[in-house]
Amino acid sequence: MDSEQDGKTPGLTPEEERDIDENQPPRAAVLHETIRMQGDQELERNVAALFWSALAAGLTMGLSLMAMGLLNSRLPDGEGFHAIASLGYSAGFLAVILARQQLFTENTITAVLPVMTKFTLSNIGRLLRLWSVVLVGNLCGTLLVAYVMLHLPIFDSKTDLAFLEIGRKVMENDVGTMFAKGIISGWMIATMVWMIASMEAAKVAIIVMITYLMALGDFTHIVVGSAEVSYLVFAGELPWKDFWMVFAGPTLAGNIIGGSFIFALISHAQIRSESGTPKKQTSQKQSLQKKQRAVPDREDTERKGDAARKGT
Known part of the structure; x- marks a missing residue:
């Protein structure tokens, strides 16, 4: 009788009810606390550790440009084959996240939640320190890997042309489009982080799914895009002014807004x-x-x- 009044299925034993409780997905509050604790640990790391990890992440993200260029240069032209080549975009993200290296757009949610939970000047200062160190490290890594890929005799001419085409595709966007696509990209990365905290066992599938959609939509990402666009700069096709003003600035602002001020803020408001x-x-x-x-x-x-x- 009590089970029927509570809306529960009658006839369940206490052991079966415990099994049901254990199989329930984690509540949003649990995910929030998991990510907040991860972010708090990142905020406590010293500058040297953050920079070297971020530099390694920037170098590793060159795998996305490399994989897409290699696939594009070896597949026939056509939209269907472009969809296949876009899978290469996931390579850098997989390597960076599985290796637990510092990626700036991940920190737009993980490091922001501790600040939203305890909004103090000290926490804001720790967040800005983390963001600046990780962003500089990521960009140093991507610029270095793009320079090496262009100037060292590693790839054939067809692959080099594919790298250039990838960068040209990014620069077809104007400032407003860069910003708007950056918002979507930041929101998608924040969603990915939240999903991984919920289903750690499906981490690889989640990373591939989210980043593949980013590639199909040509959404702009400050770290991957800096490798793609700086390749054009080092090849002499684009001035540094356009790199910073047309690509990097709007994309960075969009990523921060999409990851921090939309996803993280709404998620935190839900928990409150x-x-x-x-x-x-x-x-x-x-x-x-x-x-x-x-x-x-x-x-x-x-x-x-x-x-x-x-x-x-």
């Missing part, structure tokens, strides 16, 4: 709105556990009483 719910659920669960413990206690008492009566 639900802050009273967990306590109620916890108290209900505790009272249920007390009732379950009380049943065997009463049975033990009755058995002891029967034994005492028999003894007398």
Whole structure:
């Protein structure tokens, strides 16, 4: 009767109810706290550790440009083959995230949640320190890898042309489009981080799915795009002014807004709105556990009483 009144399926044993509880997906508050703790750990790292990790991430992100260029140069022309070549975009993200290197756009959510949870000048300062160090490290890595890919005799001429075409495709966007696509890109990366915290076992599939969609949509990303566009600069096709003013500035602003001021802010607002719910659920669960413990206690008492009566 109680089960029917509570809306539960009747006939479930306590063990089955525990199995159901264990198989429930984590609540948004749990995901929020998981990412917040990760961000707090990143904020505590020293500058040297952050920079070297970010530099390694920038170098590794060159894999995205490399994979797309190699695939484009070896596949026939056509939209269908372009869709296949776009899978190469995921290569750098997979390597960076699985290696736990510092990627700037990941930090637009992980490092922001601790600041939103405890909004103080100290936390804001720690966030700006992290962002500046990681961004500089990422850009140093991507510029270096683009320079090496162009000037060292590594790839054939067809692949070199494919690298140039990738950069030209990015620079077809004007400032407003760079900014708008950067917002979507930042939001997608933040979504990816949230999903990974929810389903760690599906991390690889989540990374590939999100970043592949980014490539198909030609959304702009400050780290990957800096490798693609700087390749044009080093090849003499684009001035540094356009790199910073047309690509880097608008894309960076869009990534921050999409990851921090949209996704992270809304996610944090959701948790704040639900802050009273967990306590109620916890108290209900505790009272249920007390009732379950009380049943065997009463049975033990009755058995002891029967034994005492028999003894007398």
